[in-house]
Amino acid sequence: MIEVEKKFAASESDIERITKDAEFISDTVNKDSYYDREGFPLVKNNIFLRKRNGRFELKLYVAEGGSRVDKYLEVEDDETIKSKLNIPAHKDISEYLAENEYFPFGSWKTNRRRFKKNGFTIDVDSVDFGHNVVEVELMVEEGGDTEEAANRILNFAKVMGLEEDKQEGKVMVFIKRANLTAYEEIKAAWASKLN
Structure with missing residues (x-):
């Protein structure tokens, strides 16, 4: 599945407005550790x-279209994660990471309130390092129309009065606060791939 999402900064009144008449799904705490190597x-x-609540997960950017939303x-x-990262099938992911100098560069807890409204999933996240974000998302089958999903998200956000600014996700906010030089190098690497 492809996750098509847009992140928004949102005030308490914005959150009240977008969750009004929404179906409350859950209130959970996610314990995340993100892994990478030096550089x-x-x-x-x-x-x-990442390792979320004890299980590994992988998010791979899907570069398509000129959308103003994120697609992952x-x-x-575990088997697909190993395949995508070229980890030998017989290896345990944690063992492979340790042997190949991967380390958790950031760990945090996120309180996530999840809602459903008009077919959209709305996640209201509050992170223990002082970052708050609202994500509006749709899941699309691989090969499905992600641009149509992106347009639906942007239209929903506009109707809900959410500002379409560039709100960064938890990982990039964490890296920016912890290591500004690394943050700038990552942003430059992303920009070079767009050209």
Whole structure:
């Protein structure tokens, strides 16, 4: 599945407005640790490997169209994660990471309130390092029309009165605060891939 999402900064009144008449799904705490090697080779390629609540997950950027939303292939099963990262099938992911100098560069807890409204998933995240973000997302089958999903998200956000600014995700906010030089190198790497 491809996750098509847009992140928004949102005030409490924005959150009240977009969750009004929405179906409350869950209130969970996610414990995340993000992994990479020295120099952030994964993140520089818009690849995010995390351990969430004890299980590895992988998010791979899908570069298509000129959309103003993010699109990621989400991988949650170990065998596919190993395949995507060229980890030998017989290896345990944690063992491979340790042997190949991967380390958790950031760990945090996120309180996530999840809602459904008009077919959209709305995640209201509050991170323990002082970052808050609202994500509006749709899941699309691989090969499906992600641009149509992107347009639906942007239209929904406009109707809900959300500002379409560039809100960064938790990982990039964390890196920016922890290591501004690495943050700037990652942004430059991403920009070079767009040209």
